[in-house]
Amino acid sequence: MKKTDAIIIGAGPVGLFAVHQLGIKGLKAIVIDNLDKAGGQCIELYPDKPIYDIPAVPECTGEQLTTRLLEQIKPFNTELFLNERVDEVHQDDEQWVVKTNNNKKFTAPNIIIAGGVGSFEPRKLSIKQAEQLENKAVFYSVKNKEIFKNKKIAIFGGGDSALDWALELSKYSRITLIHRRNEFRGAQHTLSEIRKLEKNGKVAIKTPCQIISLDNEKNLKSITIKFDDEKTEKISTDFILSFFGLVMKLGPIAEWGLNMDKKTIEVNPKNFETNRKGIFAVGDICSYPGKLKLILSGFHEVALASVECFKRARPNEKYRFEFTTSSKTIQDRLGKK
């Protein structure tokens, strides 16, 4: 079990800046995120969209903001645990213990929840039978492409994931690409490659249509799709790959005994502490009177929360407010001379 001063849940902009605010106060932290990279919504939902309301940065994309924050926290050598979702939180004396879905354990006097709207998970097919076949015949990502060799595969979606996998798996399998409208939003050059394969009969493209049923419950045999003109078609299928993007799910956070207001966590706006001492919530996931879901608000929230974290992590030391411009201690921590 790894010990630290603060466990930060969520590697979005606010979680990353938490590392900075704790770091300049001399506190160590670790960051846990369910995605495979840092950046949260900025990187997952709008990496290329410009943001115009970061103070002193007239314009930057979600990706640039993430890159700069990672650079800003580099001096603190903080470990990021990615592809990990925090499942359990419990108290052990004055310490909090956190356990992830991969059984990693961490302990600290402070937890900072910077979880946005929860963790990102693949959007699932809406038909009921798909649930029973999940990870048997219905997949939302490709972890091992070997199992898809020499099979009949139905791929759903209109974005890059759907197109890329249609192209890749068509090398040794029979692909049917299914999308709800005629236009695909994925890279057009990938699409034209697929259109070529369609002419050669290696890939079938079915649009505009949606799945209406799976035709076997134990082993998938075929699926039935319905076109916009109400015509239906049965397609012999071994595997379904569905790429409808990610959804944000609050997930286990709701079970940690925190006072919630819909999908947000109630905090004291003085230090952003929740109803449980030593658990803080910052950024989009916290709520207090007048809360604005802005990145800049999250930065402010985490600055204040970090002061309270200091008091809990260093009960015998006195907290001194310092400026980065004049504090030698902070400059040392940042690796500046």
Add this chain to the structure above:
Amino acid sequence: MPKITYKDFQGGSKTIEVENGLSVMEGAIQNDITGIDADCGGSMACATCHVYVEEKWLSKLPKAEDAEVDMIDMAFEPKKNSRLSCQIIINDELDGLEVTTPEKQT
């Protein structure tokens, strides 16, 4: 103020007055209409404010931008009359607008 009717998939309905300039999504959130989640807060990044717009009103709405149509691909059970309610800005011409929320948003 324009009146907007929010229907749910089971036939329930609520009519509320929503100020011009707000979106249909904001009208729902401010009035505790269930069935609209709006996880991303209106930045066209999540498709959880997805609604079906009654046919007769569809033509009165500005056409959906590409980014909105792309995002509707991600919505739960999209149909031809699907729109993201965060992109429908209320004005006097939309007085009486009726939208139906899907069975669920994710």
